[in-house]
Amino acid sequence: xxxxxxxxxxxxxxxxxxxxxxxxxxxxxxxxxxxxxxxxxxxxxxxxxxxxxxxxxxxxxxxxxxxxxxxxxxxxxxxxxxxxxxxxxxxxxxxxxxxxxxxxxxxxxxxxxxx
Amino acid sequence: xxxxxxxxxxxxxxxxxxxxxxxxxxxxxxxxxxxxxxxxxxxxxxxxxxxxxxxxxxxxxxxxxxxxxxxxxxxxxxxxxxxxxxxxxxxxxxxxxxxxxxxxxxxxxxxxxx
Numbered sequence: 001x002x003x004x005x006x007x008x009x010x011x012x013x014x015x016x017x018x019x020x021x022x023x024x025x026x027x028x029x030x031x032x033x034x035x036x037x038x039x040x041x042x043x044x045x046x047x048x049x050x051x052x053x054x055x056x057x058x059x060x061x062x063x064x065x066x067x068x069x070x071x072x073x074x075x076x077x078x079x080x081x082x083x084x085x086x087x088x089x090x091x092x093x094x095x096x097x098x099x100x101x102x103x104x105x106x107x108x109x110x111x112x113x114x115x
Numbered sequence: 116x117x118x119x120x121x122x123x124x125x126x127x128x129x130x131x132x133x134x135x136x137x138x139x140x141x142x143x144x145x146x147x148x149x150x151x152x153x154x155x156x157x158x159x160x161x162x163x164x165x166x167x168x169x170x171x172x173x174x175x176x177x178x179x180x181x182x183x184x185x186x187x188x189x190x191x192x193x194x195x196x197x198x199x200x201x202x203x204x205x206x207x208x209x210x211x212x213x214x215x216x217x218x219x220x221x222x223x224x225x226x227x228x229x
Contacts, residue, residue, distance in 0.1 A: 033217070035217075040222075041222070042121075042205050042220050042221045044219070045216055045218065056216045058216075090158055102164070102209065103149075103161060105161075106158040107158050108158040109157075109158050111156075
């Protein structure tokens with residue numbers, strides 16, 4: 001069983017640019033959540049997608065947007081990058097039922113550096 | 116609104132000694148509780164979770180945690196640590212019925228000293 005994968009692993013951008021991060025959920029998982037983890041901090045919830053619809057959003061501005069595709073993979077888009085957007089971006093997927101229903105399975109993350 | 120407090124940002128402990136990492140949460144509704152471990156440059160790995168039932172939860176790598184509803188705590192313990200336990204540990208909470216939106220603490224860095 002393939003776990004959650006994310007691409008790219010690392011990314012360097014400059015202020016004002018736009019970035020797209022990608023996530024493939026674990027097989028059979030239909031919910032994807034995105035988190036931002038700044039250096040030395042815990043992950044902060046950005047938003048969640050369930051069946052291609054946004055299903056909850058944390059305290060992030062609208063320039064953070066996302067998509068979920070029919071195969072349940074997902075993208076995180078960030079426009080007008082700021083220096084404070086530099087962080088590890090984590091994607092997590094959850095199954096629709098079963099013993100792991102309330103669990104989130106995390107990918108390795110994408111390290112974004114904004115210069 | 117939920118919040119998670121990890122009271123110790125850094126915990127050094129000698130190899131084979133016991134350790135406790137503290138976690139307190141605040142929520143007005145019933146919650147699920149989790150502990151995750153993060154090794155350098157990696158994602159999060161689940162150690163254990165409390166959903167319901169017995170308040171003492173056993174996880175992987177010899178870790179366990181106890182849910183205390185009256186004190187709104189979920190402290191993580193291990194009776195004897197190994198060098199390989201050196202990592203960052205995160206406590207997380209999600210509200211029942213809100214769709215798996217997790218709220219994390221700021222983490223505790225556990226360093227095992229040989």
